[in-house]
Amino acid sequence: MDFSKYMSRIVELDPKQKFARVEPGIVLDDLRNAAEEHSLTFGPDPATHDHCTIGGMIGNNSCGVHALMAGKTVDNIDELEVLLYDGTQLRVGATSDSELTKSINEGGRRGEIYRRLRAIRDKYGDEIRRRYPKIPRRVSGYNLDSLLPEDGFNVAKALVGSECTCVVVLEAKCRLVYSPPARTLVVLGYEDIYIAADDVPRLLEFKPIGLEGVDERLVNDMKEKKLNIDKLPLLPRGRGWLLVEFGGETTQESDANAQKMMDALKQSNLCPSMRRYDDKKDEKRVWKIRESGLGATAFVPGKPRTWEGWEDSAVDPKYLGKYLRDLRKLMEKYGYIGDLYGHFGQACVHTRNNFDLETADGIKKYRSYIDEAADLCIKYNGSLSGEHGDGQSRAELLPKMFGNELIEAFREFKSIWDPDWKMNPGKVVTPYHPVENLRLGASFQPWSPKTHFRFPEDDGRIDRAVLRCVGVGECRRNDGGTMCPSYMATQEEEHSTRGRAHLLFEMFQGREIPDNWRNDAVKDALDLCLSCKGCKGDCPVNVDMATYKAEFLSHYYSWRLRPISAYTMGWIHRWSRLAARAPRLANFVMSASKPLLGIAPERKMPKYAPKTFRAQFRVAAAFRPPSGGLKPAATRVLLWPDTFNNYFHPDTASAAAEVLQRAGYSVVIPKKSLCCGRPLYDWGFLDAAKKLLMETMKELEPEIDRGTPIVGLEPSCISVFRDELHNLFPGRVLPMMTLSEFIQHAGDSFHIPRLQKKAIVQGHCHHKAIMKFEPEEHVLQKMGLEFEHLDSGCCGMAGAFGFERKHYEISMRIGERVLLPRVRNAKGDTLIIADGFSCREQITQATGRKALHLAEVLQMAMRQNA
Numbered sequence: 001m002d003f004s005k006y007m008s009r010i011v012e013l014d015p016k017q018k019f020a021r022v023e024p025g026i027v028l029d030d031l032r033n034a035a036e037e038h039s040l041t042f043g044p045d046p047a048t049h050d051h052c053t054i055g056g057m058i059g060n061n062s063c064g065v066h067a068l069m070a071g072k073t074v075d076n077i078d079e080l081e082v083l084l085y086d087g088t089q090l091r092v093g094a095t096s097d098s099e100l101t102k103s104i105n106e107g108g109r110r111g112e113i114y115r116r117l118r119a120i121r122d123k124y125g126d127e128i129r130r131r132y133p134k135i136p137r138r139v140s141g142y143n144l145d146s147l148l149p150e151d152g153f154n155v156a157k158a159l160v161g162s163e164c165t166c167v168v169v170l171e172a173k174c175r176l177v178y179s180p181p182a183r184t185l186v187v188l189g190y191e192d193i194y195i196a197a198d199d200v201p202r203l204l205e206f207k208p209i210g211l212e213g214v215d216e217r218l219v220n221d222m223k224e225k226k227l228n229i230d231k232l233p234l235l236p237r238g239r240g241w242l243l244v245e246f247g248g249e250t251t252q253e254s255d256a257n258a259q260k261m262m263d264a265l266k267q268s269n270l271c272p273s274m275r276r277y278d279d280k281k282d283e284k285r286v287w288k289i290r291e292s293g294l295g296a297t298a299f300v301p302g303k304p305r306t307w308e309g310w311e312d313s314a315v316d317p318k319y320l321g322k323y324l325r326d327l328r329k330l331m332e333k334y335g336y337i338g339d340l341y342g343h344f345g346q347a348c349v350h351t352r353n354n355f356d357l358e359t360a361d362g363i364k365k366y367r368s369y370i371d372e373a374a375d376l377c378i379k380y381n382g383s384l385s386g387e388h389g390d391g392q393s394r395a396e397l398l399p400k401m402f403g404n405e406l407i408e409a410f411r412e413f414k415s416i417w418d419p420d421w422k423m424n425p426g427k428v429v430t431p432y433h434p435v436e437n438l439r440l441g442a443s444f445q446p447w448s449p450k451t452h453f454r455f456p457e458d459d460g461r462i463d464r465a466v467l468r469c470v471g472v473g474e475c476r477r478n479d480g481g482t483m484c485p486s487y488m489a490t491q492e493e494e495h496s497t498r499g500r501a502h503l504l505f506e507m508f509q510g511r512e513i514p515d516n517w518r519n520d521a522v523k524d525a526l527d528l529c530l531s532c533k534g535c536k537g538d539c540p541v542n543v544d545m546a547t548y549k550a551e552f553l554s555h556y557y558s559w560r561l562r563p564i565s566a567y568t569m570g571w572i573h574r575w576s577r578l579a580a581r582a583p584r585l586a587n588f589v590m591s592a593s594k595p596l597l598g599i600a601p602e603r604k605m606p607k608y609a610p611k612t613f614r615a616q617f618r619v620a621a622a623f624r625p626p627s628g629g630l631k632p633a634a635t636r637v638l639l640w641p642d643t644f645n646n647y648f649h650p651d652t653a654s655a656a657a658e659v660l661q662r663a664g665y666s667v668v669i670p671k672k673s674l675c676c677g678r679p680l681y682d683w684g685f686l687d688a689a690k691k692l693l694m695e696t697m698k699e700l701e702p703e704i705d706r707g708t709p710i711v712g713l714e715p716s717c718i719s720v721f722r723d724e725l726h727n728l729f730p731g732r733v734l735p736m737m738t739l740s741e742f743i744q745h746a747g748d749s750f751h752i753p754r755l756q757k758k759a760i761v762q763g764h765c766h767h768k769a770i771m772k773f774e775p776e777e778h779v780l781q782k783m784g785l786e787f788e789h790l791d792s793g794c795c796g797m798a799g800a801f802g803f804e805r806k807h808y809e810i811s812m813r814i815g816e817r818v819l820l821p822r823v824r825n826a827k828g829d830t831l832i833i834a835d836g837f838s839c840r841e842q843i844t845q846a847t848g849r850k851a852l853h854l855a856e857v858l859q860m861a862m863r864q865n866a
Contacts, residue, residue, distance in 0.1 A: 010034055011171065018176045019078060024055025024169045027478065031174070041179035043070020046387075047291040051476040055169050060389035061139050061161030065290075068136075068345040069209040069247070070177045074143055074160040079173035082159065084109075085422045092155035093173070100153060116416045117155065121147040124409040131402050136346040137314035137386035140394065141402055142413050142428070158413075163389050164424045166417035180209065180247025184254035185283045186262060189238020189273035192216070193340050194328075196240040198321035199270065200344050203244060206261040210245035211345025212290050218339040222289070222296045224303075227540075231285040236273040242344060243290055293341045295540020297352045298470050301457070306338065306352035308470075309393055309434075310370055313377045314348040314386025323380045324349065330376060334369045348386035360442040363435050370434060374400050395431035439467070439505075446508045447515040451551050452686040456730045462551060463508035468541045469501035475535060475543075482534030482765050485794035489813040495528045497535040497545050504548055517555035526552060528810060530765075530798035531682055533719065537769025546681070547727060553684025565598045566683040569800035573675035573692075576608070576647040580615075583608035600808035604845055606648050613641050613650035617657065617669055637665045638703050640736060642714040643675050644837035649853075656713055656739060656855035662862050663750050668708075672699050676720040682799055690728055693720075697734060710736045713855060715767035715836050716799070723770050738767065738835075739854055740775040752782040753861035759787040760826050762819055762843070762851070764836030765794050776835075776854065783861055787833070792818035795834075797842035815842050823847045833857060 010031060011021040015038035022031055029050045032041050045064035046052055052062070057073045058080070070076060079093035088109045095103070095114070103114040125148055132138060132145050139161060146157035159167055188203075190196035193215035203211060216239040222228050235241055244261065248254030258276055265271050277283045297306055315323045324340055331338055331353065342350040355369075356362025374384055374397040384394045384401055399407050410429040414421070426432040440446075448463045458465040475484040475497035487496035494503075503525050506512045513521050531546035557566075568575065579586030590597075590605040599605065637660055645653040657667045677685075677692035703710065712718040721734040743750045761780065763773045773789070780787050796814030801807050812820075823832055824847050834840050834851040843851045852860075 013038075013176075015040060015176075020174045020176055022054055022172055022174060024053060024058065024172060026054050028052050028054060028057065035176050036179060038176075039179055039181060040176040041066075041070075042174050043067065043076050043177050044073045047293070048473060050480070051473050051478070054172055054174065058160050058169050058172060059163055060387075061143075063137065063139070063343065063346070063348065063387045065210040065212060065245075065343065067343065068211055072137070072139065074146070074157050076175045076177070077156055077160050077172055078175055080156040080159060080167075080169055081171040082167035083170055084167055085418050085420065089170070092159070094152040094154040094156075096153075097149075113416055114155075116412070117147055117158070118153075120144065120409055120412055120416075121149075121153065124406060127403070127405050127409075131406055133316070133381045133383060133401075135314060135316050135381060135383060137343070137348045138383040139312075139314070139387055140383045140385045140390050141398060141406070142410050144406070144409060144413060159417075161389060162414075163391060163427055165414055165428050166423055168423075180249065180254065182248045182251045182254040183209075183283070184246045184248070184251070184258040184276065185286060186244045186246070186258045186274060186276045187234075187236055187286060188242045188244060188265070189236040189275075190240045190242070191238070193240030194321050194325050195270070196238075196242050196272075197324050197344060199242070199272070200320055200347070201318050203242065203261065204317065204345060206244075206246075206257070206264070208244045208261075208345065209247045210243070211343075212243040213341055213344035214241045214243070214290055214293070215340045216240060217337075218293060218296055218341050219289075221300045221303075221339060222292065224300050225296060227296055228285075228289050228292055231289050234275070234277070234282055234286050235289070236275040238273055242272075243286065290341070292540060293339075293350055294352070294470065294472055297339050298541045299457075299468055303337070304354040305467075307355045307357060308352055308388075309355055309366060310373045311350055311352060312342075312348060312385055312387040313373070313382055314346065315377060315380040315382035317345070317347040319380040320344060320347040320349075323347070323376070323382070326376055327351075327373070330369070330372055334365060336369065343387070346386070347382075357435075357438050358440045358442060363438070363442055367435055370394070370397065389428075390431075391427050392432045392437065393434050395428050396434055398428075444509075447510055448508070449517070449555075452554055452690065453547055453551050453724075453727045454730050455727065462548065463505075465544070466501050466504040466508065466548065468543045469498055469505070469539075470541055471498060471502075472540060473498055474539060480791050480793075481538045482532060482768055482793045483538035484534060485530055485532060485796065485798075485814045486528040486810065488793065488817060489810050490528065494525050497539060497543050500525050500529065500545055500548075501543055504552075517552065517558070519556070522552060523556055528807070530794055530796075530801050530814075532765035532794045532798055533723070533769040534765050534794065536723075537772075547724070550681040550684055550686060554686040555684070557684055562683055563598060564596070565800060565804055566685075568597050569803070570679050570683040570685055572679050573643045573677070576643055577673065579608050580612050580647060583610055598805050599803050600805045602808060603803050605803075606841060608647055609650045611650065613646045613653035614669065614673065616650060616654060617641075635665050636708050637667055637742070638700070638708050638710045639667050639669050640710060640712040640717070641669050642712065642717040644717075645713050645853075649837065649840075652713060652853040652855055655853065655859040656711070659739075659855055659858045659862060660711070663746075668703075670699055674699055676717040678714075678716045678720050679799055681720075681724065682801070686728075689724070693725055693728065697729075697732060700734065704734065709742060710734070711739055711742045712736045713739060713835070713853065715764035715771065716838070719766035719770040723766075738771055738775065739858075740779045741771065744775040744778050752779060753858065753865045754784045755857065755861035755864065757785055757829070757831055758827070759785050759831035759833050759857075760822060761787050761789045762792065762795060762832070762834040762836075762839050763789060764834070764839055765798075767835060779854065779858075780833075783857070785831075785857075787831075790818060790822055792822070795819055795836070795839040795842040797838035799838055802838070802842060811842075812846070815846060819843070820846050823849050831857060 009023050013020040035041050045066050046062050061073050063072045081091045104111050128144050143158045146154045246254045246257035336353040338351040338353040342348050355366045446463045448461050451462050455465045484497045493499040526549045529549050533546045536544045587607045660667050674696045677689040680689040718736050721736045796811040802811030832849050832851040835853050840851040
């Protein structure tokens, strides 16, 4: 098998022996996809499976939904190649008595390690057997139980979950298990989450391969955040839900396994509402509800901010219902709120609580709460951590769970590997206190500078806004979604949304890097941000890096010269007005000036049209339909002639005007030449951008007051009025719609023409992130087009970004991921549809194919049906 497509290597995959040797940086889904070719998988699968790495999973002994089927990471690691702080490199794994004796007798660093590990086993073995809870999710503490004779003295397993406090993993031999090719999902709805939890032991008797829980509070938070709104109706009636998955060799077998449970439940006194999903797309959508748990519980509108701190405790499954009831009582005692969800089949509970970590009293209260929560967890034979590890936040509580004797064993274990305590000190053993090193804290106030943007959802502070990043890492995906194109191209944390957010956080803290706007480290990290807004749409907590970048650059360049391209492309609305007077001359000058302007030699400059759309629109006859007359005008519509479609692509704006007129609307345009100022944000010209917005609001105020629908064509321009306007001037509204939104809103009164063609559709990043793309798909479906909406992410052009010499290579690397190869391979009669000016430029310049705006496709259909 060819493993070259994986960024970090699969060294070996042996389907017969059912193992894989991998480097620690490999993404879990890459390993699983390779194993699935042989009906095998690596069992543990956290919700972050499409971007978490095997090394990270080894570090904290990750689990996930299908740990119910295959166990924790520790149960699926056979060998590790590790590097110690002193440079020693070892391969460790299960060790027989004879091998153990041989290693000790050979002496050296390895012999010393094995001798001391044996001493731990012999000295503490009985206490390990007595104190370690026999539950499926005991993740807290070191895995000293793996050193017991009955567990094969497996040194590799003992190191799993050690959180980089002992060794660095260089390579892992992973156990692969059978992956049922057929899956059937059943969701059960209960009166509340506690009754659902009570039912877990009964459901486990039916041998599901996954069993997850979700409470009503989590669903309500999703509704508040408008997250998964299209998916929530798939849930059956209830206020607490269990997602129960069955596997089988065939669909008939997995369905039969599910039906067996459903039939038994129907005959019982406690019969929940039930729904089995026959459509695999629906199954995937329901699983997305569960996987969105963290994103749904962080930064909920109208609620206080929530934090981790007691987010992954686990108990004996037979006590889960009792534990949840008592945990809720404890929350209420302290005045905390928190949703309850998680891996209920193994009684691991996730939640985030509204801890006050900024005042002395709030921090004291939090410390008291986790003390009581630990006692409660242990009461039900639990583990303080059931998935994420102890780190600093729970390590000080470990004596409650293991006793002082085993805590001393933990110290000895770490000292064997790391005698100088250089590896991640202050975690797991001899830890920092839980309230040390807080991101916020009572005694420290971060730098909170005055900003152009108002950040109304973040207490009016940019330093609060960057705290949105909770480290989920969904921006590190390599396929699917828009976020984050620069990470997809570079594979560097610095160029991910998370990396940039953390660097901005450090800037406002001022501890590691200077707390001022003239920060070159931050500037460098933001340089490859395409301002695509993919993070605002895809990130579960809506980190808005495009806005943070615009704000940063506005101050970084204050009273400083920007690059020349900022004054040429950033001020394109001004230059275009001049160019319209002599477009041929302007085109010649722009083409000849590429080296001076910092434009990549491979790029062609967009050409100004001989006549602008505004000039053409003055001649009403130019927009009279070629055949037949206009329908009587029923509704006035204002068409927004953005800079790009006015000066470069007037045919697109003309097509939109014709489409609207044919549909019976009276089309008007602003009397004055206006601009949204979109390119200004890319360079931090925020004072100028605000002036353009104020000018536009004043000019369009009469139309807004009379309720005239306003239709825009360029997604990046529309997003200014749907996003930046609100952030710069909270409370101000300019209700601009995309053409597809307008048509969908019109309903049956807008006759959508049919067009029997195939098409490839590239959605603009801002369109998908801010306006959402469903109305566009609705119109295309109504037209009868056989289309494929590419899940390609950003096109790579991103306004001026892809034209610049220094960004050309990265721009093309992004475009070549999915979009450009798909366009090149499309048949000649397949339509290429892209509403964004940048998208169309990238497609045309890289493939020679002309991409059409939705307005042009509708025009084509109307003319064919005339």
